[in-house]
Amino acid sequence: xxxxxxxxxxxxxxxxxxxxxxxxxxxxxxxxxxxxxxxxxxxxxxxxxxxxxxxxxxxxxxxxxxxxxxxxxxxxxxxxxxxxxxxxxxxxxxxxxxxxxxxxxxxxxxxxxxxxxxxxxxxxxxxxxxxxxxxxxxxxxxxxxxxxxxxxxxxxxxxxxxxxxxxxxxxxxxxxxxxxxxxxxxxxxxxxxxxxxxxxxxxxxxxxxxxxxxxxxxxxxxxxxxxxxxxxxxxxxxxxxxxxxxxxxxxxxxxxxxxxxxxxxxxxxxxxxxxxxxxxxxxxxxxxxxxxxxxxxxxxxxxxxxxxxxxxxxxxxxxxxxxxxxxxxxxxxxxxxxxxxxxxxxxxxxxxxxxxxxxxxxxxxxxxxxxxxxxxxxxxxxxxxxxxxxxxxxxxxxxxxxxxxxxxxxxxxxxxxxxxxxxxxxxxxxxxxxxxxxxxx
Numbered sequence: 001x002x003x004x005x006x007x008x009x010x011x012x013x014x015x016x017x018x019x020x021x022x023x024x025x026x027x028x029x030x031x032x033x034x035x036x037x038x039x040x041x042x043x044x045x046x047x048x049x050x051x052x053x054x055x056x057x058x059x060x061x062x063x064x065x066x067x068x069x070x071x072x073x074x075x076x077x078x079x080x081x082x083x084x085x086x087x088x089x090x091x092x093x094x095x096x097x098x099x100x101x102x103x104x105x106x107x108x109x110x111x112x113x114x115x116x117x118x119x120x121x122x123x124x125x126x127x128x129x130x131x132x133x134x135x136x137x138x139x140x141x142x143x144x145x146x147x148x149x150x151x152x153x154x155x156x157x158x159x160x161x162x163x164x165x166x167x168x169x170x171x172x173x174x175x176x177x178x179x180x181x182x183x184x185x186x187x188x189x190x191x192x193x194x195x196x197x198x199x200x201x202x203x204x205x206x207x208x209x210x211x212x213x214x215x216x217x218x219x220x221x222x223x224x225x226x227x228x229x230x231x232x233x234x235x236x237x238x239x240x241x242x243x244x245x246x247x248x249x250x251x252x253x254x255x256x257x258x259x260x261x262x263x264x265x266x267x268x269x270x271x272x273x274x275x276x277x278x279x280x281x282x283x284x285x286x287x288x289x290x291x292x293x294x295x296x297x298x299x300x301x302x303x304x305x306x307x308x309x310x311x312x313x314x315x316x317x318x319x320x321x322x323x324x325x326x327x328x329x330x331x332x333x334x335x336x337x338x339x340x341x342x343x344x345x346x347x348x349x350x351x352x353x354x355x356x357x358x359x360x361x362x363x364x365x366x367x368x369x370x371x372x373x374x375x376x377x378x379x380x381x382x383x384x385x386x387x388x389x390x391x392x393x394x395x396x397x398x399x400x401x402x403x404x405x406x407x408x409x410x411x412x413x414x415x416x417x418x419x420x421x422x423x424x425x426x427x428x429x430x431x432x433x434x435x436x437x438x439x440x441x
Contacts, residue, residue, distance in 0.1 A: 034299060034300020034301070034343065034358070035299070035300065036343065036344055036345030037264050037265060037266050037298060037299060037300075037343055037344065038214060038260070038261075038264045038265070038344075039212055039213070039214055039215075039216075039260075039261055039264060039265040039266070040214070040215050040216070040265070040266050040267075040268065040340040040343050040344055041216045041218060041251065041265065041266075041267050041268070042096070042141075042215070042216065042217050042218070042268045042336050042337065042340050043218045043219075043220065043248075043267060043268065043269040043270070044093060044096060044217070044218070044219045044220070044270060044271060044272055044333070045220050045223060045244055045269065045270075045271050045293075046089060046157070046158070046219060046220060046221045046222075046223060046224035046225075046271065046272055047221075047223040047224030047225075047226075047227045047228075047232070047271065047272070047273065047274070047275050047281060048223050048241070048244075048271035048274065048292060048293060049223075049227075049232050049233070049271075049274030049275045049276075049281075049288055049289075049291070049292075050078035050079065050080070050271075050274060050291045050292050050293045051078070051274065051287060051288055051291050052232055052233045052237075052274070052275075052288070053078070053238075053241060053293070054078040054293075056238060056241075057071075063238075063242060063245075064241060064242065064245045065245065065249070066245045066246070066248035066249040066252055067241075067245050067248065069252065069297075070248065070267065070269065070295045070297045071295065071304070072303065072304060073297055073303050073304075074267075074295060074296050074297030074298065074301045074303065074305070075295070075296045075297075075301045075302065075305040075306060075307045075309075075310055076293065076294070076295040076296070076305075076306070076307070077293065077294050077295075077306055077307055077308055077316070077331065078291070078293050079291060079316055079317065079318075079330070079331075080270060080291070080292050080293060080294035080330060080331040080332065080333065081290050081291070081292065081317070081322075081330045081331065081332050081333075082271070082272060082273045082274070082284070082289070082290050082292050082332070082333055083095050083101055083102045083284065083332065083333070083334065084101065084105075084284065084290075084321075084322075084323050084324055085101065085102045085103040085284060086102045086103075086117065086284055087272075087273040087274070087281050087282060087283065087284040087286075087289040087290055088119045088272075088273065088281065088282060089119055089158065089160070089161070089224070089272050089273070090116065090118060090119045090120070090121070090160055090161070090163070091116055091117055091118075091119065092272035092273055092333055092334075093161055093164060093219070093272055094114050094116040094127055094131070094163075094164070095114065095332070095333060095334035095354075096217075096270070096272070096333050096334060096336055096337060097140040097141050097142065097164055097217065097337055098114050098127070098138055098139065098140050098141075098334075098337065098349060098352060099141075099334050099335070099337050099338045099348070099349045099352030099353060099354045099355070100112065100113055100114040100138070100334065100351075100352055100353050100354070101113045101114070101324055101334065101353060101354075102114065102115070102116065102117060103115070103117070105323060105324035105325055106323065106325060107325065108324065108325075108353075110132070110134045111132070111134050111135060111351065112353050113132055113353075114127065114131050114132055114135070114138055115130075115131040115132030115133070115135070116130055116131045118130060119160070120160055121159065121160040121162060121163050125163060126163065126166065126167040126172050127140075127163060127164075127167040128167060128172065135351070137174050138167075138351075139174070139349050139350045139351060139352075140164075140167075140168055140186070140337070140349060141215065141217075141337035141338075141340060141341060141349055142154075142165075142168045142173075142186035142187050142215070142217075143168065143173070143174060143186050143349070143350075144341055144346050144347060144348075144349055144350075145186075145214055145215040145341070145344065145346065146168075146173075146176070146182055146183075146185075146186040146187075146188070147176045147177070147178040147179070147182060147186075148178060148179070148346055149179065149180065149182055150214035150215065150344070151188045151189075151211075151213040151214050151215075152186060152187050152188050152189070152213055152214070152215045152216070152217075153187070153188060153189035153190070153204070153207070153213040153215070153216040153217070154187050154189070154190045154191070154192070154216075154217050155190075155191050155192075155200040155203070155204055155216070155217070155218045155219065156191075156192045156193075156200075156217075156218075156219040157192075157193055157194075157195060157196060157197045157200060157219050157220060157221035157222075158192075158194065158195075158219065158221055159192060159193075159194045161192060161219055162190075162192045164217070165187045165190040165192070168185070168186035168187050169184075169185050169186075169187065170183065170184050170185040171184070172184075173185055173186045174186075188213065189207065189213060191203050195221065195225065197220045197221060197222060197243075197244075197247060200218065200220075201247050201250055201251075204216065204218065204251075205250050205251070205254045208251075208254040208255070208258065208261060209254060209257075209258060212258070212260060212261055212265075214344060215340060215344065220244050220247060222240035222241075222243050222244055223237060223240045223241055223244065223275075224272075224275070224281075225240065226239070226240035227275045227280070227281070228280065231277040231278075232274070232275035232276055232277050232280075232281075232288070233276075233277045234277070248269075251267070255267075263299050264299070265298055266296065266297065266298030266299070266300075266301070266340075266343050267295070267296070267297045267298060268294075268295070268296050268336050268339060268340055269293065269294075269295040269296075269297075270292055270293060270294045270295070270333045270336055271292040271293060271333065272292075272333060273289055273290070273292065274288050274289050274290065274291055274292055275288060275289065276288040276289065285321050287319060287321070290321060292333060294307055294331045294333070294335075294336075296339070298343075300343075307331060308331065310358060310359075311331070311356045311357060311358060311359070312357045312358070312359030313328055313329065313355075313356065313357045313359075314328055314329055314330065314331050314335070314356055315328035315329070315330065316330065317330040324353070329354075331356070332354055334353075334354040335354045335355075335356040337349060337352075338352055338354060338355050338356060339356050339358075342356075342358060365377065365378050365429055365430075365431065366378065366412075367429075370416075372418075372419055373416055373417065373418050373419065374416070374417040375414050375415070375416055375417075376414070376415045376417070376429050377409070377412045377413065377414045377415070378412065378413055378431060379411065379412065379413070380408055380410075380411050380412055380413045382413070382431065385413065385431045385432075386401055386431065386432045387401070387402045387415055387429060387430075387431060387432075388400060388401055388402060388429065388430050388431075388432055389402050389426025389428060389429045389430075390426055390428050391426055391428070392428070393428060399430065400426070402415060402426065402429075404416075
């Protein structure tokens with residue numbers, strides 16, 4: 001497979017055509033997934049606007065010591081995205097357990113989205129009977145963990161989020177067809193309150209010290225409540241984040257104090273949506289609404305890193321409002337459940353759309369002219385790299401190992417083709433057999 005460098009696989013530079021070819025999987029060593037852990041806690045901080053919180057966290061990190069710790073010791077970005085179509089609570093939380101967008105992306109099959117557009121809960125409603133009719137049963141992260149024989153828990157601070165659990169209880173959950181039959185109830189522990197995250201933390205911290213679930217979904221409502229009551233960005237809103245920070249401190253203390261959990265637990269923290277001082281959070285095309293954080297803390301996630309550098313098929317979108325057909329995709333809150341499963345060493349949710357892949361992009365070759373001479377350069381950190389070249393992209397053209405004018409120039413390894421402007425040497429290049437050093441925590 002060839003990928004384009006610069007503006008294309010052929011580059012017109014100073015009137016001369018040349019090219020770069022990469023063979024993915026051979027060019028560079030992709031960052032392997034970390035060793036599986038025993039426990040993942042996926043946290044949704046309701047209404048956490050990244051664009052409002054990031055500058056405040058930078059200004060006064062001492063007011064939010066545990067958010068600061070997650071960033072300092074793990075991977076974080078404040079430029080992830082909620083669902084492209086809706087920036088409200090229930091639809092985004094359904095995405096956060098199913099790995100599906102709310103509505104059908106343009107040009108995509110009608111079986112991609114979950115279709116849960118409601119933001120309330122009525123008796124008898126489930127994700128399955130109120131969602132995409134083309135799907136029937138809509139599998140979740142709870143299905144995969146439970147059917148593998150591991151334990152799950154759901155903690156939510158809004159009553160309407162009970163649907164995340166009741167859709168997968170003994171009545172509504174699917175038959176377990178994976179290995180031994182573990183039953184239809186996919187959620188082993190479920191506690192849903194209305195406006196009381198404190199009691200959720202009391203129960204969860206106690207459970208972590210005795211019988212910690214392998215997968216926990218924790219919803220914290222305080223920023224959304226403060227945003228609706230006082231406005232996003234108000235003093236009260238920032239105070240609510242200090243409350244959430246205290247909850248995070250309790251979790252981190254419970255993890256580090258436990259021989260079972262310490263160095264065996266990953267936290268994934270994101271949000272269902274952001275919010276604005278002026279209009280709330282119902283405008284999914286507004287940056288204040290769609291821009292959310294995405295933090296990953298735990299073994300295998302380098303300190304102070306950016307998840308966009310660690311996920312091969314995700315790319316920072318800048319300030320753009322991009323749909324589900326963009327390549328690469330930005331990080332979405334709907335990436336969290338399949339990332340959690342990867343970290344637990346489990347397969348993806350059946351039928352899910354958002355599939356983040358841990359890895360590093362292949363190295364790029366730099367090509368530049370020095371008068372009549374051609375330079376091909378790459379990172380000197382790539383040891384055992386072999387540069388090959390050929391004249392055309394004809395599938396039958398032979399790749400030849402290039403030898404001769406290699407030089408180390410600063411951090412780069414450089415190959416020179418003297419007089420390339422007038423000779424008939426190679427114009428397409430690739431690296432083979434490279435090894436990329438990996439960062440470790």
